[in-house]
């Protein structure tokens with residue numbers, strides 16, 4: 001008699017525990033060390049070689065296998081099943097898809113937390129307009145389908161409309177302007193509508209006092225909100241982002257209510273990330289925190305396969321700063337992968353720094369590499385790097401309290417099952 005996990009189930013080994021990834025339902029089931037070793041043995045031998053299914057001393061193991069069978073994760077076989085793992089979809093070869101163009105580092109706001117350290121008259125912009133135009137063509141040829149014009153404040157860049165026209169000519173599927181919206185005119189709105197541009201903006205509170213205390217620009221709240229309403233009235237797709245820091249830490253609910261009242265998608269605000277001016281412990285909120293990394297984890301066949309070879313978020317993305325630097329994400333300021341003032345984009349895309357960022361998997365990341373959740377757990381490298389005292393690219397996320405070497409979460413209530421004994425019945429997946 002043989003026992004095998006279903007073809008759509010993948011067993012992943014961690015330092016202490018294991019996990020069964022059910023690629024049919026997407027659920028990731030935690031199993032303890034005993035269960036992991038049992039299933040590993042089942043894969044290699046027939047059951048009679050190491051188990052007596054009728055014997056009392058092996059009852060717990062037999063019960064565990066029956067339970068796995070009941071929940072559709074495995075099966076008994078009379079004859080040895082042909083070894084046939086369901087083929088995983090092969091992830092696309094890494095290629096450019098999404099492009100941020102940081103048109104200027106200049107901004108009429110001067111937000112407390114700005115990762116781009118933008119503010120009035122920074123005067124550090126070096127990319128000639130012709131180069132932005134040619135980049136849109138080069139990036140499209142390299143595979144990019146989506147572009148976001150951002151800054152600083154992109155509307156302070158005089159040629160922004162021409163770049164949108166160019167992106168339209170190049171047939172980008174998705175064009176977005178990410179702006180503080182304080183400078184938007186009626187004429188701009190008509191232009192955005194005509195060119196099918198998406199708009200994103202940021203609100204830090206539901207009132208001027210708190211919002212303006214973040215932007216350090218009196219009157220900015222009224223201008224941003226007024227523009228947001230006009231943009232919506234024109235039928236332009238609008239996204240509202242929000243970041244919580246100490247100065248607006250009690251505003252999360254108010255912001256979500258404001259978004260709901262505007263009819264804009266409501267998402268919980270993010271917390272300030274430690275980059276640029278945001279790299280300041282004094283800005284951190286005390287009363288608001290992001291959801292920590294914790295189970296349950298979910299995946300799908302494509303993401304599972306991709307997680308073995310490519311970074312879950314960074315792969316396919318680049319940002320180009322107003323000094324021409326290419327970085328893998330707008331927050332990854334120190335991962336400079338080349339400069340488009342001296343190098344064609346295609347060459348930067350094939351360069352070792354960007355490739356290595358795109359290919360950073362959890363198999364390389366400190367602690368995660370020993371964790372059974374590593375092919376389902378998402379990752380933000382710039383956040384993990386920024387939170388690390390030594391600013392290491394391969395540092396583990398500060399938001400994860402799991403210790404894969406003990407199989408325990410620091411907060412006891414996060415995953416009660418993870419604290420079970422080494423006995424296989426202690427961790428029957430559910």
Ligand SMILES: C[S@@+](CC[C@H](N)C(=O)[O-])C[C@H]1O[C@@H](n2cnc3c(N)ncnc32)[C@H](O)[C@@H]1O
Nearest residue numbers: 113114115151152178179180202241272273278
């Ligand atoms: C740099 S701004 C550029 C676009 C525009 N000026 C604006 O503020 O909407 C893009 C977004 O990044 C956010 N941001 C800036 N610094 C950040 C940080 N340190 N952590 C998290 N988000 C940040 C801003 O709040 C804004 O939502």
Ligand code: SF4
Nearest residue numbers: 107109111114118152
């Ligand atoms: S977050 Fe946006 S609006 Fe604020 S200073 Fe930075 S670029 Fe300007």
Ligand code: SF4
Nearest residue numbers: 368371373374377400
């Ligand atoms: S962050 Fe790393 S250690 Fe924590 S659960 Fe995810 S993969 Fe595991």
Ligand code: SF4
Nearest residue numbers: 313329331380381382
């Ligand atoms: S890597 Fe992090 S900061 Fe960059 S796009 Fe992904 S989630 Fe956002």
